[in-house]
Each structure stands twice: as structure tokens, then as C-alpha cells.
Amino acid sequence: MKLFDTIENIISTLNVETITKERKATLQPLIDYIKTKSDTQQTIRINFICTHNSRRSHLSQIWAQTMAAHFDIKNVFCYSGGTEATALFPVVAETLKNSGFEINTISKGDNPVYSIKYTENEHPIIGFSKKLDDSFNPKSEFAAIMTCSQADGGCPFIAGAEKRIPITFEDPKAFDNTPQQIEKYNERSLQIATELFYVFSLINIKNGNI
Numbered sequence: 138m139k140l141f142d143t144i145e146n147i148i149s150t151l152n153v154e155t156i157t158k159e160r161k162a163t164l165q166p167l168i169d170y171i172k173t174k175s176d177t178q179q180t181i182r183i184n185f186i187c188t189h190n191s192r193r194s195h196l197s198q199i200w201a202q203t204m205a206a207h208f209d210i211k212n213v214f215c216y217s218g219g220t221e222a223t224a225l226f227p228v229v230a231e232t233l234k235n236s237g238f239e240i241n242t243i244s245k246g247d248n249p250v251y252s253i254k255y256t257e258n259e260h261p262i263i264g265f266s267k268k269l270d271d272s273f274n275p276k277s278e279f280a281a282i283m284t285c286s287q288a289d290g291g292c293p294f295i296a297g298a299e300k301r302i303p304i305t306f307e308d309p310k311a312f313d314n315t316p317q318q319i320e321k322y323n324e325r326s327l328q329i330a331t332e333l334f335y336v337f338s339l340i341n342i343k344n345g346n347i
Contacts, residue, residue, distance in 0.1 A: 138256055139257075140207060141237045141239065141255060141257075143237025144238065144255055147327075148204075148207060151334045152331065153334065153335045156335055164304060164336055166302045167280065167282065167304060168336050170280045170302070171213075171340050172339070175211070180214065181212055181213045182215075182216070183198075183201060183216065183279065184217065184275065184281050184282065184295075184298070185198045185201070185216070185217045185282045185284050186218050186281055188219055188285055189219050189222075189266065190218050190219030190225075190266040190268075191225055191266055192226050192229050193306045193325070194284050196325065196326050197282065197284050197304075197329050198262065199215075199255075200326070202215040202262055203255045203330075204334055206256060206259065208338060208341065210340050214275075216273070217267075218271060219268060219269060221268060222266045223266045224249065224265075225266055226310075228309075228313075229322065231322075232319070232326050238255055239253070239254040239261075240252070240254075243263075248266050250263065252264075269281075276296075277299075280298065280300040280302060282302050283305065284305060286305045306328065
């Protein structure tokens, strides 16, 4: 699938050699989950969960859906949620826009809803902050990926999840309203993109698709 040019260019610069052996071990359960589903031609549902569903969980959801398209992994549906709903942080939308995603605001207000496209013809990702059990998200047969340690510790049980996998990221919120804000959000976005590139690159490897 042809992604937007800027996204394709960014993907071409990602270096999986930057991922440590320890981090690869952290990512392996997600690889195993996706691979098992893919090999048996089952639908792959992944819900990325953080406390506020405002930063890391959205970046993870969007890059995961994009990487599935990039590697032509079929029947992948990515979601995100939080232990509470707040709003998708505007700098996240800005970071994604700078990375080549086409972003339009569907509705404004305290919790805006965004249309996020990575290619011309696929359905856009709908981005907004929601609780993990929101009706927008799957109720069963999904993997719950805990993207922050606070949500991982605060949610000992995720109803309906087939698999619960902690893959936590440092929160770029620490750099809000500092001169480093844009740089650090982009840095976190690229880390997430690199790790999810690595994950999806291994799904069809035995078939020579990479």
C-alpha cells in the first residue's frame, strides 16, 4: 500500500538497530500475538491503553495501523483508550501532521475528534480521548497494550482482553511548555514508529514479504 510520501520517507529512515535486546524482548509478546492471529487468518485487534488516552496511546495506535498497512498485514484494527478520558493533546496532532499524516478536525470542544489519514484510499483513523471500555473500542478478542506504567499498575484486569502486554514509553508530557517540547514529542513518536516497524516487519518474514 502506498502511504503518503512524507510518511514513507520517515519509515525509510527508521533504524531497528537502535532497539536494545531488552526492548526487543518486551516487544516479543506483541509480535507473537499478531503472528499467531495472522497465520490463522484471524482478525487482529490491538487496544493501546494509557492513563489519559492523550499522548502515547494515540501515537501507538496510529503508528501501529500505519505499519500494518506498510507491511500489508491484513485484518489489523488498532484502538486506544485510557483509564479516564481527557483529550488528544494538540501537540500530538501537530507531531503527526509534521510526520505526513493528513489531519482534519471533525468536531471541536473539550475533547476534539480528529480524522487521521496515512494514505489516500483507506478509512481514516478516528482520534479522540476515550476510556478503554468505550463503545468505540472492542469488547473481546483483543490484545491490551499498556503504554504507560501508571495505567499498567492501575488496571490489573482488562475486561475482554485475550492478552495483556506492557510496552511502556516515557511520557513526553514532562516537556510540555518547554523549548524542547516539539523535539521531545517527535522523538517519542519516532521511537514508537521504530518499535512498531520492527514488530510488523517480523509478521510475514517466513513468506518472504520483507
